[in-house]
Amino acid sequence: MSNDEPQVSQETSAVAPLTARDPTEGEISEAGPPSEVTRFALGDTWMTLSHDERQEGFRQLSRLEAEELFLGMGAADQLEIVLGLPREERRAWIRLLPPDDVADVVQLAAVEEKERLLGLLDDPARREVNALLAYAEDAAGGLMNTRYARLRPEMRVDEAIRYLRKQAREYLETIYYVYVLDDAQHLLGVVTFRELFKARSKHLVKDVMRSQIVTVREDEDQEAVSRVFAQQGLNAIPVVDAEGRIKGIVTIDDIVDVVEEEATEDIQKYGGMEALDAPYLKVAFSNMVKKRAGWLAALFLGEMLTATAMAYFEDEIARAVVLALFVPLIISSGGNSGSQASTLVIRAMALGEVRLRDAWRVARREIGAGLVLGLVLGSIGWLRIVVWQALRPTYGQHYMLVAFTVFGSLIGVVMFGTIAGSLLPFLLRRLGFDPASASAPFVATLVDVTGLVIYFTVASTILHGTLL
């Protein structure tokens, strides 16, 4: 049996191409090892290759290998490959793709390329692609495909299986779910292929189908669609119009991309910039800098208020320079605790765990958390000043008052940071903005200004008559 043992490529641990040997011949079947390795290796390193390296690698594959790689790619890579090919070769490649994938590719193309790409399709395919292009890219209609399996309710199970076999031959994307429609395309029921397979031949489709169906509307946002998938544990969901007519299906493999994409957008917004909408190493330098400079400048303008606040307390600083020493420590503690709180709330909102009406529940939790965290940091800060002073006097004769100023300010600033960080996402959502814009830098900026006011107010109160 040793002849029969699959070879596991050592090149990558994640993708191990297995090559089965035909026991009767003892030889490797199909395309032969060199190009096999190349296809997996190429796919694996694709992200990090330059445009020229990709075209070069792609041309070195056998036709079959190249097609497999091409079909597994994302739309941006497919577009890059097609545009990199000589004009006369493009048609064969674009026609390899199913209509919904063509729509995604055309969507990404430059305006002047769009018509030219559509011109490469045959008439029915072009009509279908044009219909899909009418939907917003991030709506259910823009995610769906129309190659679903369909049956009539009055068919017998054995007829239905024969009919599906014919559909499978022609166009299906998936036969996991089979949809039962009336003459006007109204969705009457769904049956999994497995259930159909298990059913008695003589039964009617309408007797084995389920008539309670989870659907999404064609204009539903893709993030909401992905939440329906997560909640319901389905592999495909039909997309219907307002009259309950089926327009297509969204399959779960498209949802994986949506989830990745939405998380990336949220994370980038969360990092204090506009979402890049493209891989980091691919996006043009000028474009990237523009997306970062906008937010950075906005935050800078907000942060200028700290200079105004500091100027307001200039006299206090001049009289007690020791106060200035703790400014960065105090305001950054507010920023850090606010950043934690806003991250938690933003992610919980994105996952549907927390809704607008939970604002007060969250606020109560965060007031408690802020108090505990403030006490922890305040105690560390107090200890630091007292211990330092004991080791090497730095903070003057009123060091104990300074220590209590820092202790009190930290509690106030951390509590304010926690509350502001947790409620800002609710406020943004309420006002119709994306809660993910309550980024760590945004919260930090907000808290910095307030933190200064809290700090100097506490200082004025405690140090009045001594240092101030």
Place this chain on the structure above:
Amino acid sequence: MSNDEPQVSQETSAVAPLTARDPTEGEISEAGPPSEVTRFALGDTWMTLSHDERQEGFRQLSRLEAEELFLGMGAADQLEIVLGLPREERRAWIRLLPPDDVADVVQLAAVEEKERLLGLLDDPARREVNALLAYAEDAAGGLMNTRYARLRPEMRVDEAIRYLRKQAREYLETIYYVYVLDDAQHLLGVVTFRELFKARSKHLVKDVMRSQIVTVREDEDQEAVSRVFAQQGLNAIPVVDAEGRIKGIVTIDDIVDVVEEEATEDIQKYGGMEALDAPYLKVAFSNMVKKRAGWLAALFLGEMLTATAMAYFEDEIARAVVLALFVPLIISSGGNSGSQASTLVIRAMALGEVRLRDAWRVARREIGAGLVLGLVLGSIGWLRIVVWQALRPTYGQHYMLVAFTVFGSLIGVVMFGTIAGSLLPFLLRRLGFDPASASAPFVATLVDVTGLVIYFTVASTILHGTLL
């Protein structure tokens, strides 16, 4: 036909349960509307309900409805439901679940509950669950299920379809892919169900199967597995051991959960805390505060260096209090630009777009970006001082020198922030830590200390002989 038109529930826009009416009876079929609505409504609000509200709602559903809801839930919710039921009812519910789902539920149970739950299973199921429990929860082996469709290479296509029909009746999770195995469970090939359906009846399975198969190893990390799915565009991937024997399959619906989960972990680490590993409103208060306090205290200790740095420049501040005014503005600009850079790099690493060997490419990009962004912020800062001074003299006779100090410092601080933020994730990965720990607060803390040194050094140089 109006009788035939599906009803679309208005209650939720995402999940619209369609109820088909039987045209011959003109009546609603199956369980009747009240409990139908409840199941979808319950699923939709699940996250925000208390434990008691959930048990209550669950008990109000019809058996069929409750089973559907239960099967679509995540493991944590399934565990909660099962443990909330009277002891004598638990067995029927746990046995509803396929072995891989049972394994997930048992994984989450408290130690003393695990054995009791396993005791509810029949012997073969318990053996299978125990085998799955041996894998790490976040490895391919922990994600897989063993209910895949299997064939022998020498079967004829029509025999194969009959044989699959039998398997479908008994245990299959998915029949999308069918795996071809030898006697020793070595994976020889794969054929999609659709291809089998399209093939001529007399052909042999080995003639229609593909022998090049994307596989993952049983100990592969789930994040790597999800990247293979993304790259290859597959719906299921077989899991094999070192000898190429199939152990199970991972299906794409499990990957959606993995992608969500990994993104949540990254986002929470990125917000400067440990990952919570549970929904925000569900995690115990003490547990949440502990996970936040650890990082917050660590950052606070790091940030204490700012007080040390400030103390070092205390004389300069005393002589030119005006310098203190811009401290928050300058250091926060470094933190914000560093936060942007580290977010971009961490996410690009998580998506596999950027690897360790790209460090220098990223560094070159970020040096350029830092310079441009520093020039932008520096110019705004310079302008601010000059304009303010013209409107209302605040900054003294040497305001122009102060303006240039701020200009120069901002360029230095923003560049340092950008470079540190982009390279810290590489450093962490190189040292074997999770790059997502290069959080916004971590980067900000690092940059705050350095930013102070840069600022006061620039100030000493420019203001020497005038203010200092």
